[in-house]
Amino acid sequence: MTELLRPRSMGQARERVDGAAKVTGRARYAFEQPVERPAYVHPVQATIARGRVRTMHTGDAAALDGVLTVLTPDNAPLLATGHDPELEILQSPEVAFRGQLIGAVIAETPETARQAAGLVRADYERQPHDVTLSPERDDLYRPDVVNPSLPTDTGQGDVDAALRAAEHTVAATYTTAMYHNNPMEPHATVALWDEGGLTLHDSTQGVHAMREAVAPVLGLDKERIRVIARYVGGGFGSKGTAHAHIVLAALAAKRMPGRPVKLALTRQQMFSLAGYRTPTIQRVRLAADAAGRLTAIGNDVVEQTSRIKEFAEQTGVPARTTYAAPNRRTTHRLAALDVPVPSWMRAPGECPGMFGPEVAMDELAEDCGLDPVELRVRNEPETDPDTGLPFSSRDLVGCLHEGARRFGWQRRERAPRSRIEDGWWTGTGVASSTYPVHSAPGTSATVRLGRDGSFEVLIGAVDIGTGAWTILTQIAADALGVPAEDVHLHLGDTDLPQAPVAGGSSGTTNWGTAIVEAARSFREKYGADAGPGDELIATVPANPHSDRFAMRAFGAQFAEVRVHAATGEVRVPRLLGVFAAGRIVNPRTARSQFIGGMTMGLSMALHEDSVFDERFGFVVNHDLAEYHIAACADVESIEAQWLDEHDPYVNPMGTKGIGEIGIVGTAAAIANAAYHATGVRIRDLPVTADKFLD
Amino acid sequence: MEAEITLTVDGARRTLAVDTRVTLLDALRERLGVTSPKKGCGHGQCGACTVLLDGRRATTCLALAVAHDGARITTSAGLAGTDELHPLHQAFLDHDGFQCGYCTPGQICSAAGVLDEAERGWPSAVTANITDITDTAGAPALDAGEIRERMSGNLCRCGAYPNIVAAVAAVAEGRSR
Numbered sequence A: 001m002t003e004l005l006r007p008r009s010m011g012q013a014r015e016r017v018d019g020a021a022k023v024t025g026r027a028r029y030a031f032e033q034p035v036e037r038p039a040y041v042h043p044v045q046a047t048i049a050r051g052r053v054r055t056m057h058t059g060d061a062a063a064l065d066g067v068l069t070v071l072t073p074d075n076a077p078l079l080a081t082g083h084d085p086e087l088e089i090l091q092s093p094e095v096a097f098r099g100q101l102i103g104a105v106i107a108e109t110p111e112t113a114r115q116a117a118g119l120v121r122a123d124y125e126r127q128p129h130d131v132t133l134s135p136e137r138d139d140l141y142r143p144d145v146v147n148p149s150l151p152t153d154t155g156q157g158d159v160d161a162a163l164r165a166a167e168h169t170v171a172a173t174y175t176t177a178m179y180h181n182n183p184m185e186p187h188a189t190v191a192l193w194d195e196g197g198l199t200l201h202d203s204t205q206g207v208h209a210m211r212e213a214v215a216p217v218l219g220l221d222k223e224r225i226r227v228i229a230r231y232v233g234g235g236f237g238s239k240g241t242a243h244a245h246i247v248l249a250a251l252a253a254k255r256m257p258g259r260p261v262k263l264a265l266t267r268q269q270m271f272s273l274a275g276y277r278t279p280t281i282q283r284v285r286l287a288a289d290a291a292g293r294l295t296a297i298g299n300d301v302v303e304q305t306s307r308i309k310e311f312a313e314q315t316g317v318p319a320r321t322t323y324a325a326p327n328r329r330t331t332h333r334l335a336a337l338d339v340p341v342p343s344w345m346r347a348p349g350e351c352p353g354m355f356g357p358e359v360a361m362d363e364l365a366e367d368c369g370l371d372p373v374e375l376r377v378r379n380e381p382e383t384d385p386d387t388g389l390p391f392s393s394r395d396l397v398g399c400l401h402e403g404a405r406r407f408g409w410q411r412r413e414r415a416p417r418s419r420i421e422d423g424w425w426t427g428t429g430v431a432s433s434t435y436p437v438h439s440a441p442g443t444s445a446t447v448r449l450g451r452d453g454s455f456e457v458l459i460g461a462v463d464i465g466t467g468a469w470t471i472l473t474q475i476a477a478d479a480l481g482v483p484a485e486d487v488h489l490h491l492g493d494t495d496l497p498q499a500p501v502a503g504g505s506s507g508t509t510n511w512g513t514a515i516v517e518a519a520r521s522f523r524e525k526y527g528a529d530a531g532p533g534d535e536l537i538a539t540v541p542a543n544p545h546s547d548r549f550a551m552r553a554f555g556a557q558f559a560e561v562r563v564h565a566a567t568g569e570v571r572v573p574r575l576l577g578v579f580a581a582g583r584i585v586n587p588r589t590a591r592s593q594f595i596g597g598m599t600m601g602l603s604m605a606l607h608e609d610s611v612f613d614e615r616f617g618f619v620v621n622h623d624l625a626e627y628h629i630a631a632c633a634d635v636e637s638i639e640a641q642w643l644d645e646h647d648p649y650v651n652p653m654g655t656k657g658i659g660e661i662g663i664v665g666t667a668a669a670i671a672n673a674a675y676h677a678t679g680v681r682i683r684d685l686p687v688t689a690d691k692f693l694d
Numbered sequence B: 001m002e003a004e005i006t007l008t009v010d011g012a013r014r015t016l017a018v019d020t021r022v023t024l025l026d027a028l029r030e031r032l033g034v035t036s037p038k039k040g041c042g043h044g045q046c047g048a049c050t051v052l053l054d055g056r057r058a059t060t061c062l063a064l065a066v067a068h069d070g071a072r073i074t075t076s077a078g079l080a081g082t083d084e085l086h087p088l089h090q091a092f093l094d095h096d097g098f099q100c101g102y103c104t105p106g107q108i109c110s111a112a113g114v115l116d117e118a119e120r121g122w123p124s125a126v127t128a129n130i131t132d133i134t135d136t137a138g139a140p141a142l143d144a145g146e147i148r149e150r151m152s153g154n155l156c157r158c159g160a161y162p163n164i165v166a167a168v169a170a171v172a173e174g175r176s177r
């Protein structure tokens, strides 16, 4: 058992360390780095979904005043191939999806670069494309593993037989839409290639991860690449893996040695180049006995990936672990299509994978004549149903009870379509949330004593808005036994000790543990005699408890929904989430993380839907006017609470990760509340007005 | 084609020659190095580029620089004047009205515009008649519904809306008192 760090600074609602810089706008994001005489890069994208470029006509573009060069597959610098097909751009004339990079213009100004990119014409040899996701396809395949490296299929017992024998069953298909991460700061890179190597100011969730990804493709030693990201305008997964534009920026920089080049994707370009969440089709089956005890849980998932690169979202995973049931089955089948490359989006797997099952649980509760909270409580497992391991801590039941109490759940009418107020059908719904505790060994941090007696803490972590600048300061302060004011952090640079991405809700676990290790070792080595300049670097080994316990955060989300009787307009006046997610390091930033996740969940429930035009193979609503993300007026009361948890196994801070769980279950709670309000069961997201009108 | 223009940005007079296609946002960010206003979409759809343009909130990505010769621009960086922080800055810090911070300077400029518009008695879709929301002293009291409506041109993907509304409400309340 790890000895949990004693909280002094931890637990305080400290103001953000980077707050003043951000509210005034003085914090400089990737594209805002002051550089001398930059050149601007504007991408050229394929306008067919499959085929090959026959000829690129670049004459008009090159002739434009201010154009420095036009990159095409014919003249681009060579890359090492065989590593990552998404990144190996401009190496062949093949087109694998509409929007793929086939060239770029480098010019003196952004206006000229953009104009010239518009003058580049490509002749194509078109091939028929195939972009249709359907469970009926006969070429669906079984990936070897699902993200990140989990079994594709799991099973125990016999789900079919259990369904035949059961008192109560639900068997239905649920779908989630295609979603785009759309961080507010577009993906951007400023690149400089000179004698020293390649420097990338990149809008990324992980400086070391970006370096690892691009070094082999560029054929450079990773020591020759420096990636810097001090402030990042959100990512939600899309900046967690390298996408093609960072390579394009590097290629442009290579062509302009000694001169910085700047590349920012437009919002439209992000819809084909920065990843997205696959649409999912979930065939969910539940069986229960007369008392509402589950005898079977199944989720058979169909989703898409791109033909050039596989990403298999682990949508079936939450059905493996949330409730007890002797018979279980989860499967994942993929269609490989001529579509952009899907990737991580906030809570991959858990987020879509808690929509189908949690709506199905609502349907089962009704079939059993049970309260939906009670049904969930009755199916609490003793150990992790997936692995058989005990949970290091688990308080789903506590979250459900506390949430029900705070939300006023007991006032709820049992029957749907019971309450209409001023022309609005009104109802409430609940769903569970869960997200795993991820940890990656090998994270390092350095602690150094400064001349003035304060400490410097160095780690290549990135704060994408999570609050890492602040909470890592608090963790370091407690680990060193000094006030937070005496800790100065250095983040977001590959020149700092190795750190994994801000992703998988693992930032605090990985980075915090490394800082605690470094601080403890520093104290052990130097005791009370440390002098200015003394420093120590420590690296975190694998968590020895990982094999002994299942580690997860849980939560319960409650929603109130109003649906207008005449127009079908849907509103969510109230959302409440109660979470059991280990120790909360900073209540102020944690609350923002939770409500931010829930807001994105509300947005997924009601608004978001990347509409894919199968004739052309692209997302037609590819901007923020038509791909609607929740705006201020869409969000009324959103509250997040948490239960104290003492978990000595997860890490020395006792934290479980809170960046993603807020989006898990929200859409189901809202769809369930919409059913309770109207009696209309919606199994296909988003929950839009038309679905209530007949 | 280039034209010479003069802008007063956060109190400083700046003269520059711009391609007539350059937006006000790109003139600020790429020509003058003023990066407090952000680019989130370039299409007037997100509000990240909001500044006070001659005293009124405006999305600078939809304005051509050449059309604003002589304009007075206040970004979030200049909002406090010679003070360290404007009350809106402090309220956003107090209420944690942001996470990544990328939408934030735009939100704050927009909020400054909202407060001013309300004081002038400008209506919104929520309350058609501004006098309906006037407090006893005659100053408009912006409730949460009003703030949400008036701030809806500024998207926040981090989902800080409840905190943004609380921050703006705190400043609005302080003013009407």
Ligand code: FES
Binding pocket: B038, B039, B040, B041, B042, B043, B044, B045, B046, B047, B048, B049, B050, B059, B060, B061, B062
């Ligand atoms: S950048 Fe101007 S509104 Fe989005």
Ligand code: FES
Binding pocket: A184, A233, A234, A465, B097, B098, B099, B100, B101, B102, B103, B104, B155, B156, B157, B158, B159, B160
């Ligand atoms: S704080 Fe990140 S988009 Fe608003």
